[in-house]
Amino acid sequence: MTGRDAGAPLEPPPGESPVIVLVRPQLAENIGAVARAMANGGLFHLRLVAPRDGWPQDRAWRTASGADRILEAATEHATVAEAVADCHRVLATCPRPRHIIKPMRTARAAAEDLRQINGRGLRAAVLFGPERAGLDNDDMACADTLVRYPLNPAFMSLNLAQAVMVLAYEWWVAADGTEPRHLMTNETHVATKGELENFLTHLVAELDASGFLDNLPKRPGMVRNIRHLFQRGEVTEQELRTLHGVVRELARGRRENGRAP
Amino acid sequence: MTGRDAGAPLEPPPGESPVIVLVRPQLAENIGAVARAMANGGLFHLRLVAPRDGWPQDRAWRTASGADRILEAATEHATVAEAVADCHRVLATCPRPRHIIKPMRTARAAAEDLRQINGRGLRAAVLFGPERAGLDNDDMACADTLVRYPLNPAFMSLNLAQAVMVLAYEWWVAADGTEPRHLMTNETHVATKGELENFLTHLVAELDASGFLDNLPKRPGMVRNIRHLFQRGEVTEQELRTLHGVVRELARGRRENGRAP
Numbered sequence: 375m376t377g378r379d380a381g382a383p384l385e386p387p388p389g390e391s392p393v394i395v396l397v398r399p400q401l402a403e404n405i406g407a408v409a410r411a412m413a414n415g416g417l418f419h420l421r422l423v424a425p426r427d428g429w430p431q432d433r434a435w436r437t438a439s440g441a442d443r444i445l446e447a448a449t450e451h452a453t454v455a456e457a458v459a460d461c462h463r464v465l466a467t468c469p470r471p472r473h474i475i476k477p478m479r480t481a482r483a484a485a486e487d488l489r490q491i492n493g494r495g496l497r498a499a500v501l502f503g504p505e506r507a508g509l510d511n512d513d514m515a516c517a518d519t520l521v522r523y524p525l526n527p528a529f530m531s532l533n534l535a536q537a538v539m540v541l542a543y544e545w546w547v548a549a550d551g552t553e554p555r556h557l558m559t560n561e562t563h564v565a566t567k568g569e570l571e572n573f574l575t576h577l578v579a580e581l582d583a584s585g586f587l588d589n590l591p592k593r594p595g596m597v598r599n600i601r602h603l604f605q606r607g608e609v610t611e612q613e614l615r616t617l618h619g620v621v622r623e624l625a626r627g628r629r630e631n632g633r634a635p
Numbered sequence: 636m637t638g639r640d641a642g643a644p645l646e647p648p649p650g651e652s653p654v655i656v657l658v659r660p661q662l663a664e665n666i667g668a669v670a671r672a673m674a675n676g677g678l679f680h681l682r683l684v685a686p687r688d689g690w691p692q693d694r695a696w697r698t699a700s701g702a703d704r705i706l707e708a709a710t711e712h713a714t715v716a717e718a719v720a721d722c723h724r725v726l727a728t729c730p731r732p733r734h735i736i737k738p739m740r741t742a743r744a745a746a747e748d749l750r751q752i753n754g755r756g757l758r759a760a761v762l763f764g765p766e767r768a769g770l771d772n773d774d775m776a777c778a779d780t781l782v783r784y785p786l787n788p789a790f791m792s793l794n795l796a797q798a799v800m801v802l803a804y805e806w807w808v809a810a811d812g813t814e815p816r817h818l819m820t821n822e823t824h825v826a827t828k829g830e831l832e833n834f835l836t837h838l839v840a841e842l843d844a845s846g847f848l849d850n851l852p853k854r855p856g857m858v859r860n861i862r863h864l865f866q867r868g869e870v871t872e873q874e875l876r877t878l879h880g881v882v883r884e885l886a887r888g889r890r891e892n893g894r895a896p
Contacts, residue, residue: 413790439792483815524811529674539797550785554744
């Protein structure tokens with residue numbers, strides 16, 4: 375969506391962080407797209423088990439969109455067992471239940487578990503299968519936990535890089551403190567009720583002057599409706615200054631056109 | 636990761652569901668990949684604002700991986716305002732804060748809001764900007780809310796289809812009831828403590844017969860350690876039957892080799 379932040383280096387996170395293991399990946403373009411997704415989620419360690427077209431492949435760098443350091447640090451392995459030999463925990467992404475007995479996690483719960491495993495200084499790996507077939511039963515027998523994403527069962531064709539993206543995103547969010555909902559005010563601040571009151575007084579005064587509120591029985595209700603509207607959304611001090619100017623200008627125009635009462 | 640479920644049709648969800656609006660998308664391949672991600676998350680309605688290479692484009696169908704109905708139903712529009720004219724709420728994905736005053740949501744909070752907007756029978760649109768530049772300030776002025784994903788600030792290059800994937804995933808998860816953590820047991824069930832006790836009794840009896848527990852002062856501690864190991868993880872009834880067989884066979888082998896005491 376946006377270009378890479380200028381000069382922001384991609385460094386391996388301090389301490390342990392989950393290892394992404396691509397098992398028999400077919401397309402080098404997908405390996406590059408996986409590295410890009412890993413970089414988005416702050417993951418760094420990539421291992422490749424028997425990539426179909428060998429490794430390295432230029433086409434991977436072309437789709438990595440700058441996540442080159444992840445590809446440069448990626449290691450190639452002959453078997454899943456070899457790729458995870460130094461890991462304490464192995465999670466396997468598995469789109470469908472198989473006839474096996476295994477702990478299951480959603481992507482979100484898996485990310486929370488990975489944060490906890492990391493916090494204990496243990497090394498975890500997450501297996502992703504080949505584009506077409508996914509992991510086979512022998513691959514999954516190397517894992518202690520299966521990860522299944524809750525996604526539309528009517529359309530299970532999940533792109534490899536997007537599967538990694540969802541996990542990398544959940545990994546990042548699991549340690550993220552962003553306020554889920556807030557008003558971005560930048561240079562200004564949310565108006566105080568006093569500042570809002572000043573504007574409403576100004577507005578009602580000009581509406582009185584214009585004759586807009588001359589119907590006295592209706593006046594209180596009309597004023598209340600206007601108040602309700604402006605109370606409803608958070609207004610900033612900067613926006614109130616603009617609104618003061620709008621009312622002032624419209625009123626002056628009216629007077630200059632001699633339509634004042 | 637896996638092939639499309641055979642014959643699972645892609646239907647527009649009943650009632651309202653969020654409209655994905657791609658603003659000035661550049662690559663038809665990305666439009667196809669977006670449709671695939673939408674299908675993964677159960678979204679259906681796609682609108683294109685001034686796609687660079689025109690519409691339709693065969694290359695989009697090639698990357699949609701079967702999400703053809705979403706592409707066939709996609710509509711083309713000249714401007715953002717035209718594309719969202721019939722929508723009640725407009726969210727705009729925005730990777731960075733701009734100097735504007737606008738409510739912000741994380742992807743997760745946005746998905747929760749979208750479910751709530753839908754529940755009220757209102758139509759919401761989510762804007763995604765062009766691959767290179769993202770949405771411009773005029774695009775964002777058409778939105779009532781901005782959505783920013785918590786992701787690695789050191790690497791902001793987020794692929795368009797992956798940006799849609801994250802939102803589609805959160806949209807699906809916001810209404811998903813999957814147990815985050817459970818043991819997948821398939822045909823069998825988690826063993827009762829009684830079934831586990833039967834096995835431990837069998838095992839200890841054979842260990843006694845083998846002389847493995849002859850060190851009487853150490854015996855209680857050794858038995859406890861074995862019990863702790865088997866109590867630690869959930870064991871299923873099927874696995875216990877296998878373990879009974881393993882102990883039986885190992886013990887028989889020992890006897891037949893005349894190594895019984």
